[in-house]
Amino acid sequence: MKKIIVIGGGPAGMMAAIAAADGGTGVILLEKNEKLGKKLFITGKGRCNVTNAAELETLFANVVSNPKFLFSAFYQFDNRAVMRFLESAGCKLKVERGERVFPVSDHSSDVIGALTRELQRRGVDVRLHTRAGGLLVRNGARETAAVISVGKGPSETRSDDPCVSDGISGTEGTAGISGTGAKICGVLLEDGRRLEGDAVILATGGCSYAATGSTGDGYGLAVRTGHRLMECFPSLVPLAAEERWCGDLMGLSLRNVTVRLLAKSRLLYEGFGEMLFTHFGVSGPLILSASSYYAQELRRRRKKGAKADAALGRRSGTVAGKESGTAGGKQPEAAAGRRPGAALPDCRLLIDLKPALSLEQLDRRILRDFEESKNKQFKNALNGLFPARLIPVMIALSGIDPEKRVNEITREERAAFAGLVKALPLTVAGTRDFDEAIITKGGVDVRDVNPSTMESRKLPGLYFAGEVLDLDALTGGFNLQIAWSTGYLAGESAAERVADA
Numbered sequence: 001m002k003k004i005i006v007i008g009g010g011p012a013g014m015m016a017a018i019a020a021a022d023g024g025t026g027v028i029l030l031e032k033n034e035k036l037g038k039k040l041f042i043t044g045k046g047r048c049n050v051t052n053a054a055e056l057e058t059l060f061a062n063v064v065s066n067p068k069f070l071f072s073a074f075y076q077f078d079n080r081a082v083m084r085f086l087e088s089a090g091c092k093l094k095v096e097r098g099e100r101v102f103p104v105s106d107h108s109s110d111v112i113g114a115l116t117r118e119l120q121r122r123g124v125d126v127r128l129h130t131r132a133g134g135l136l137v138r139n140g141a142r143e144t145a146a147v148i149s150v151g152k153g154p155s156e157t158r159s160d161d162p163c164v165s166d167g168i169s170g171t172e173g174t175a176g177i178s179g180t181g182a183k184i185c186g187v188l189l190e191d192g193r194r195l196e197g198d199a200v201i202l203a204t205g206g207c208s209y210a211a212t213g214s215t216g217d218g219y220g221l222a223v224r225t226g227h228r229l230m231e232c233f234p235s236l237v238p239l240a241a242e243e244r245w246c247g248d249l250m251g252l253s254l255r256n257v258t259v260r261l262l263a264k265s266r267l268l269y270e271g272f273g274e275m276l277f278t279h280f281g282v283s284g285p286l287i288l289s290a291s292s293y294y295a296q297e298l299r300r301r302r303k304k305g306a307k308a309d310a311a312l313g314r315r316s317g318t319v320a321g322k323e324s325g326t327a328g329g330k331q332p333e334a335a336a337g338r339r340p341g342a343a344l345p346d347c348r349l350l351i352d353l354k355p356a357l358s359l360e361q362l363d364r365r366i367l368r369d370f371e372e373s374k375n376k377q378f379k380n381a382l383n384g385l386f387p388a389r390l391i392p393v394m395i396a397l398s399g400i401d402p403e404k405r406v407n408e409i410t411r412e413e414r415a416a417f418a419g420l421v422k423a424l425p426l427t428v429a430g431t432r433d434f435d436e437a438i439i440t441k442g443g444v445d446v447r448d449v450n451p452s453t454m455e456s457r458k459l460p461g462l463y464f465a466g467e468v469l470d471l472d473a474l475t476g477g478f479n480l481q482i483a484w485s486t487g488y489l490a491g492e493s494a495a496e497r498v499a500d501a
């Protein structure tokens with residue numbers, strides 16, 4: 001019987017295995033962890049926001065990197081199809097605020113349970129504790145292994161750098177691996193065993209929350225088989241701020257505020273909602289979204305810098321004075337990736353604490369408050385405007401003497417204060433690391449993948465699905481939708497290819 005091997009038992013890999021099995025081929029699903037869906041288990045704070053029930057155009061609008069690449073995948077297996085699939089597999093769903101879809105039980109384990117049952121029902125051969133260490137490629141009579149890590153025990157191969165697949169040694173380069181006549185013929189397991197297959201689907205995830213198994217293995221395998229890799233950045237991640245006062249406000253959550261992210265005066269992001277102060281800076285839904293555009297800007301400038309360097313014949317790769325590229329003697333593809341904490345020197349957040357009021361309306365409101373507490377000191381006249389913990393910070397930033405009586409505050413001082421309330425500035429010092437990032441921005445270059453099938457343009461028989469690809473979206477269930485849609489399309493296309501062969 002023809003066989004398809006899926007590497008990675010996350011949402012993309014499980015869906016790919018299910019779709020491939022529906023095509024009538026034998027399917028082996030390899031997962032290096034002791035169980036399937038370790039990351040899926042922690043999604044949505046354990047509730048798993050499986051998808052978003054909005055119209056398809058909203059789905060596309062929420063994809064930040066390469067939305068057009070997802071055209072076929074989204075149309076082939078859209079959010080309604082995901083919902084139908086999970087419900088028919090026994091996982092009842094509900095739609096919450098913002099069209100976010102969750103299991104009725106609020107337990108991600110029910111989503112994993114449904115997928116596991118569907119895998120079993122189709123006879124998918126699930127192999128846990130099984131790490132793929134290489135891809136087998138045949139070119140005529142010659143078989144070559146594109147290896148990232150083989151013949152080592154798991155403890156020896158663990159890397160503390162989530163985006164550098166340990167053991168990418170690869171002195172052999174990609175010669176003979178891709179190109180005319182080459183095609184995939186199996187997987188080399190970490191323990192050295194060979195597993196033959198007619199097609200392979202790479203669904204190894206990105207490199208965020210590495211403890212869940214997403215350690216960037218797929219990047220090494222892709223590069224070793226001649227695919228380009230887009231540099232990886234943590235995304236949907238808290239932002240560090242230079243201002244020390246954020247730490248004083250740790251735990252304070254602000255609702256109904258507007259946040260704008262600017263690079264110099266260029267607006268990168270604007271959103272309304274909730275944010276949170278932390279010991280290092282800021283977090284919360286608005287900030288996570290802002291971080292995606294921050295990472296996008298980092299990436300844009302890296303590309304621009306690389307182009308300028310290439311034109312000048314220089315080696316590429318500095319961001320904020322940090323070297324990237326071929327760091328530490330690692331191979332370029334291994335070091336590509338990982339820009340945690342990389343900073344843009346000119347990026348700021350402006351928090352509008354009173355977005356419902358125009359500057360003039362706010363000024364009138366402050367004037368009214370001051371008139372009501374005429375003989376009070378400035379520090380005692382702000383209770384109606386902000387949460388108590390924010391008052392000392394706002395007073396310090398205003399430069400107005402806290403002991404000053406409000407009827408002595410000048411019109412100019414009051415106007416400047418209103419301006420501060422409408423645009424409380426924070427200097428972004430960078431993103432937090434991959435271990436705190438919901439998603440990885442970057443990965444296998446979509447130009448090397450056929451969007452109608454998810455098949456590699458470099459190596460026939462190799463397919464990609466999920467976060468390993470250079471695809472990412474905002475929060476709201478959109479990232480899992482990417483995993484389901486690309487997984488389904490990869491599985492279905494691989495099965496068609498194998499059946500036709």
Ligand SMILES: Cc1cc2nc3c(=O)[nH]c(=O)nc-3n(C[C@H](O)[C@H](O)[C@H](O)COP(=O)(O)OP(=O)(O)OC[C@H]3O[C@@H](n4cnc5c(N)ncnc54)[C@H](O)[C@@H]3O)c2cc1C
Pocket residue numbers: 007008009010011012013030031032033036037038039040042043044045048049050051130131132133203204205206208209212213214215216217218437438439465466467468476477478479480481483
């Ligand atoms: C805290 C958190 C909360 C999130 N919440 C949501 C949410 O509510 N909604 C949403 O849409 N998105 C959410 N996401 C994002 C979502 O989890 C990812 O988009 C999704 O898991 C990507 O699926 P994937 O299958 O591509 O990769 P992964 O889920 O990372 O799965 C990849 C799998 O491959 C395995 N693997 C890797 N290398 C190998 C190898 N060499 N051999 C064998 N197996 C291997 C890994 O162990 C892993 O199980 C969240 C992410 C995080 C971190």
